[in-house]
Amino acid sequence: MPFKTKEKKKERKEYILGVVLKENNKIIGGCGINVSSLINQEGWIGYCFNKDYWKKGFATEAAKALVEFGFTKLDLHRIYATCDPKNIASSKVLEKIGMKKEGHLRENKLQKGSWRDSYLYAILEHEFKR
Numbered sequence: 001m002p003f004k005t006k007e008k009k010k011e012r013k014e015y016i017l018g019v020v021l022k023e024n025n026k027i028i029g030g031c032g033i034n035v036s037s038l039i040n041q042e043g044w045i046g047y048c049f050n051k052d053y054w055k056k057g058f059a060t061e062a063a064k065a066l067v068e069f070g071f072t073k074l075d076l077h078r079i080y081a082t083c084d085p086k087n088i089a090s091s092k093v094l095e096k097i098g099m100k101k102e103g104h105l106r107e108n109k110l111q112k113g114s115w116r117d118s119y120l121y122a123i124l125e126h127e128f129k130r
């Protein structure tokens with residue numbers, strides 16, 4: 001069964017987290033995991049970092065931790081993420097944590113008045129364990 005908080009005995013579906021640097025506790029980004037379907041044990045992850053801290057491996061470290069949390073604590077079977085096809089960095093993060101590209105979603109997001117495509121990536125529990 002998905003993780004239950006001891007206090008509320010209620011299934012929590014959303015975990016939105018700040019990412020801080022260990023050495024000075026400075027917030028450098030945010031990330032999160034969302035249980036999108038309890039029945040199908042499916043969730044999705046997302047992240048965003050301060051530009052001053054890009055290309056240092058922080059997004060990969062955070063995404064890896066989210067996936068581990070999803071499989072080991074939330075009992076998920078499948079975790080997915082989407083990113084803009086132009087977002088090379090995000091595609092690389094998702095590939096580096098073991099996700100596979102499953103598709104190209106056409107005009108699935110309306111952003112600032114324009115339709116935007118997305119790549120769909122996912123990893124399954126047995127792929128994570130391997």
Ligand SMILES: CC(C)(COP(=O)(O)OP(=O)(O)OC[C@H]1O[C@@H](n2cnc3c(N)ncnc32)[C@H](O)[C@@H]1OP(=O)(O)O)[C@@H](O)C(=O)NCCC(=O)NCCS
Pocket residue numbers: 047048049050053054055056057058059060061082083084087088089090092093
């Ligand atoms: C996408 C994002 C989270 C990546 O964060 P990051 O901390 O720089 O990522 P990492 O340092 O873990 O890098 C992962 C890979 O992407 C590469 N990369 C990072 N920025 C890049 C860029 N601008 N262009 C090309 N590759 C890039 C890194 O070199 C690394 O690849 P490598 O290991 O082969 O060298 C960050 O750019 C960001 O916050 N962007 C704005 C918000 C966003 O796009 N969020 C994701 C929505 S899907």
